[in-house]
Amino acid sequence: MSLQQKMRLLSAWLPAGLPYVETEVGSYLYLHDVPYELESILARWLLLRPELTDRDLSTCVLVERAKGLAITREGWESFVCWIVETLRAKLDDMEQAQ
Secondary structure (H helix, E strand, C coil): CCHHHHHCCHHHHHHHCCCCEEECCEEEEEHHHCCHHHHHHHHHHHHCCHHHHCCCCCCCCEEEECCEEEEEHHHHHHHHHHHHHHHHHHHHHHHHHC
């Protein structure tokens, strides 16, 4: 694991918070700043949700910013909610299997 990847681990970001970019139209998180463990999961989740990536739709959560592609705060929060729902469902399954 590279130094850059280690700096992006969840354990490094949770205490400090995510490096959102604040603009006059909203808050964004560059995709290259997403916690390392979630980077590929976020990419796969976005690929499965075309309504979130089609820039012609009002539901799109991706924006091109000065330093690259970013996700809106709302998009990131939707992703985190999905993670929590998925984990809860998996735990429910595990509990029912006991």
